[in-house]
Amino acid sequence: MKVFAHRGASGHAPENTLLAIEMAINMQVDAIEIDVHKVEQELVVIHNRHLHHTTNGQGRIAEKQFYEIRTLDAGGGQQIPTLWEVLALVNGQCGLNIELKTENIVESVFRQLQKAVSELNFQREQFLISSFNHHLLNEFKLKHPDWQIGALTASLPLEYAMFAEKLSAYSVHIDVDFVNQTFVDDAHARGLKVFVYTVDDEDDIEDLLHMGVDGIFSNFPTRSMIRIAHLKL
Numbered sequence: 001m002k003v004f005a006h007r008g009a010s011g012h013a014p015e016n017t018l019l020a021i022e023m024a025i026n027m028q029v030d031a032i033e034i035d036v037h038k039v040e041q042e043l044v045v046i047h048n049r050h051l052h053h054t055t056n057g058q059g060r061i062a063e064k065q066f067y068e069i070r071t072l073d074a075g076g077g078q079q080i081p082t083l084w085e086v087l088a089l090v091n092g093q094c095g096l097n098i099e100l101k102t103e104n105i106v107e108s109v110f111r112q113l114q115k116a117v118s119e120l121n122f123q124r125e126q127f128l129i130s131s132f133n134h135h136l137l138n139e140f141k142l143k144h145p146d147w148q149i150g151a152l153t154a155s156l157p158l159e160y161a162m163f164a165e166k167l168s169a170y171s172v173h174i175d176v177d178f179v180n181q182t183f184v185d186d187a188h189a190r191g192l193k194v195f196v197y198t199v200d201d202e203d204d205i206e207d208l209l210h211m212g213v214d215g216i217f218s219n220f221p222t223r224s225m226i227r228i229a230h231l232k233l
């Protein structure tokens, strides 16, 4: 079972910062999950639409100028990073799951990832583009069919993982509060990987391992990896 560092090693450092990402790399995680928004023409790594959740700023990100948000403290003196700064730091040392948090970023994200494959040490297969906005995923997959997408859900849909199969997704990402054995079996029968968020509870890790889940998103990746290794013994 793979471990994704959720927003970097966000249990140990401010989420979605270069510090959290560097810690996750040092923990030798399988992959790192980050959230991406746009400010002017720049792609930036932050979870919420409003700045006050994770920075000392106020207001909506989309209404700011790039230089303004770069002066903010995202925790521990860290800046809000750009997507390119994260790509340069990770540099193919592990996988990267880019969650699209807003509209109108499909092509700019794609261009950055393509540049990372040609200029950095990334292979295309190390990237997984995910979103709760399935229209964005559909757009991405239609334009770039060779790239992997992961369809997010925060529910247990009536037709289980059918929505992800329709998108020709690589994986389906489901909330730990809703995943069950029927969903996992249905997704696997459709040829999809199942990744579950956000999992830090040791009992949940055990249940998910028994269900045959392919990966979890964890805020405490080392602890989760140790737990998985122990359960596999």
Ligand code: G3P
Residues within 6 Å of the ligand: 006, 033, 035, 047, 099, 130, 152, 173, 197, 217
């Ligand atoms: O991608 C897994 C998880 O990050 C989705 O939810 O709100 O943490 O971005 P959220």
Ligand code: MG
Residues within 6 Å of the ligand: 033, 034, 035, 099
């Ligand atoms: Mg996310």
